[in-house]
Amino acid sequence: MSDSPWQWPEEVWRGHVEAVRAGRPLTPAAWPGGARVAVALSFDSDHETIPLRDGETSPGRLAQGEYGSRIAAPRILDLLARHEIPATFFVPAVSALLHPEEVKSYVDGGHELAVHGWIHERNTLLAKDDETALIARALDVLTELSGTRPVGIRTPSWDFSDTTLDTIRELGFRYDSSLMADDEPYEIIARGEPTGLVEIPVDWIRDDAPYFTMDRYGGARPYTRPRDVLEIWIDEFDEAYRSGGVFQLTLHPHVIGHRSRLVILRELVDHIRGHRDVWFATHAELAEVAHVELGSGR
Numbered sequence: 001m002s003d004s005p006w007q008w009p010e011e012v013w014r015g016h017v018e019a020v021r022a023g024r025p026l027t028p029a030a031w032p033g034g035a036r037v038a039v040a041l042s043f044d045s046d047h048e049t050i051p052l053r054d055g056e057t058s059p060g061r062l063a064q065g066e067y068g069s070r071i072a073a074p075r076i077l078d079l080l081a082r083h084e085i086p087a088t089f090f091v092p093a094v095s096a097l098l099h100p101e102e103v104k105s106y107v108d109g110g111h112e113l114a115v116h117g118w119i120h121e122r123n124t125l126l127a128k129d130d131e132t133a134l135i136a137r138a139l140d141v142l143t144e145l146s147g148t149r150p151v152g153i154r155t156p157s158w159d160f161s162d163t164t165l166d167t168i169r170e171l172g173f174r175y176d177s178s179l180m181a182d183d184e185p186y187e188i189i190a191r192g193e194p195t196g197l198v199e200i201p202v203d204w205i206r207d208d209a210p211y212f213t214m215d216r217y218g219g220a221r222p223y224t225r226p227r228d229v230l231e232i233w234i235d236e237f238d239e240a241y242r243s244g245g246v247f248q249l250t251l252h253p254h255v256i257g258h259r260s261r262l263v264i265l266r267e268l269v270d271h272i273r274g275h276r277d278v279w280f281a282t283h284a285e286l287a288e289v290a291h292v293e294l295g296s297g298r
Helices: 010-018 049-053 059-082 093-098 100-108 128-146 164-170 226-243 259-273 283-296
Strands: 020-025 037-044 088-091 112-115 186-190 193-199 246-251 278-280
Touching: 020 193, 037 059, 037 226, 037 283, 049 059, 049 093, 059 100, 059 259, 088 093, 088 100, 093 100, 093 128, 100 112, 100 128, 112 128, 112 283, 128 164, 164 186, 164 193, 186 283, 193 283, 226 246, 226 259
Parallel strands: 037 088, 037 246, 037 278, 088 112
Antiparallel strands: 020 186, 186 193
16 A cells, blocks of 8 residues: 555545444433433543653653642542532543542542543554553553443543554443544444444543643643633533533643633533533443433434
8 A cells, every 4th residue: 555645545545534433423302301411521630641651750740740639639529529510530540550549539429430541552553452451451450449340431642543443342341432523422333334332522622631731842832811711611512502412521630620720610610500401421421321322223
């Protein structure tokens, strides 16, 4: 095969496109309890794994991740508890092993624990066996620490290798939350065939990291005022409410947990709470509703 995509024959470029696609939408006619909108808040508790993944061991870089566990996670849990909101925490296994009491606090707070890789590895650089082994190990660690086997996965950095979908299916996950083909949950199609796997889609628009990430020696710089981000997320929620869909948000404790940023999360929650008929759900609960739709054949 030529290295130049413009020279690929149709069967090659079409094969890449059709490997993993969005199938039928799985939005129900009505959300549980007659709610008009589903709200699914999620937190990727990456903490120290981002520098560790890249072999960076300076105390300064690791301290940025430690902030996520030491300061931000308790603040977030307090906010969720005060508003009685369940959330999903996607946790790399190394984060969980570094902070087992934090994992326990998620479970004790009634939140969902889900898989987010071993050390936030770059799975597109891994062989199939290595990727599978790391996800399986991560699944075992979270199961042991929480007492419950996770049913969902979010791949590190939302990346999919050529074999990620096969691995997720082999390990028996009920849902994935890494792809971006829709605003609403859908069934993943593999090479033209339905998989029965639910996708709860994400997007960089509804992620705190692109707006607020800082890298001294790279090109990443915070470029948006927190209150401008709040306006974007309010608009996203309002449109989901209008259409009867899902408002899904991806946050990182070490990013959103700083004081001036936590203010906008609190104000976003207040805005959402100001609407009637809102169903706050974990990603697992949302996936179960989607699986009912799969079974109904509608």
